[in-house]
Amino acid sequence: MTFLELHQQDTPLLIGNVWDASSAKIVSQLGFNAVGTSSAAIAYTLGYEDGENMPFNELLFMVERIARVVSVPLTVDLEAGYGNTADEIVANIQQLAALGVVGINLEDSKVINGKRTLLDADDFSLTLSRIRSALNHANIDMFINARADALIMKTDDALAQTLDRATRYEAAGANGLFVPYLRAEQDITAVVAHTALPVNVLCVPELPDFATLASCGVKRISMGDFAYEKLQRELHASLKTVLDDGAFSSLFTPT
Numbered sequence: 001m002t003f004l005e006l007h008q009q010d011t012p013l014l015i016g017n018v019w020d021a022s023s024a025k026i027v028s029q030l031g032f033n034a035v036g037t038s039s040a041a042i043a044y045t046l047g048y049e050d051g052e053n054m055p056f057n058e059l060l061f062m063v064e065r066i067a068r069v070v071s072v073p074l075t076v077d078l079e080a081g082y083g084n085t086a087d088e089i090v091a092n093i094q095q096l097a098a099l100g101v102v103g104i105n106l107e108d109s110k111v112i113n114g115k116r117t118l119l120d121a122d123d124f125s126l127t128l129s130r131i132r133s134a135l136n137h138a139n140i141d142m143f144i145n146a147r148a149d150a151l152i153m154k155t156d157d158a159l160a161q162t163l164d165r166a167t168r169y170e171a172a173g174a175n176g177l178f179v180p181y182l183r184a185e186q187d188i189t190a191v192v193a194h195t196a197l198p199v200n201v202l203c204v205p206e207l208p209d210f211a212t213l214a215s216c217g218v219k220r221i222s223m224g225d226f227a228y229e230k231l232q233r234e235l236h237a238s239l240k241t242v243l244d245d246g247a248f249s250s251l252f253t254p255t
Helices: 021-029 039-045 056-069 086-098 121-137 158-172 185-194 210-216 226-245
Strands: 016-018 035-037 074-077 103-107 109-112 115-118 143-147 176-178 199-202 220-222
Touching: 016 021, 021 035, 021 056, 035 039, 035 056, 039 056, 039 226, 056 074, 056 086, 086 103, 086 121, 121 143, 121 158, 143 158, 158 176, 158 185, 176 220, 185 199, 185 210
Parallel strands: 016 035, 035 074, 074 103, 103 143, 143 176, 176 199, 199 220
Antiparallel strands: 109 115
16 A cells, blocks of 8 residues: 555554654554654754754664664655755655655744744745655655644634645645644544645644544544653653662563
């Protein structure tokens, strides 16, 4: 089944989000149907802050290591593209495609001078259209999951902006619509009804369960960096116990 076909099932595609080869091996062993990178988790692993602060070549290195150990479709969180022009972003996508990557997330906001800023909808749509055209010309079949960030930015008209951007991105050649922090059932249903694109939601505490999301028409569910963050908290607690106990016995206690 192709990556595109995985977005057309009654049961939403659950993405196993990873940050290195070790986490990718675990996700693969558990039988996830697709693997996705978490840009934030990879950045933190390499000692950077999220928001394209790590150089693209370091992201590429991590993706290459991940690609070596997975046999299911691999999609990469490309943030805002790691480029200032459509041509630069396409060049990055081509390098990912050469590693076997079949999908990317491309977000319509960007961290500028340390502050996340929502990009102009017309400008982003034009960039998206140019990217799609260039990829088609190069015969590169890449699933573009366009991320609409109005809800992340908490704009006053976030849902209306999301619906408007969904229409624009669909027309520009996106294959999917990723709406982080979309969590209320009525809002999810509204977005799904508004676009023909498969809708992707993100793991947040208030997100309905998978069965409810399926009934709302959601086609893809992502974990983001939340599994990574949980492991970091558990590592902190485990090592603190070692310090407090003055012994390593806690490391060998069955869980």
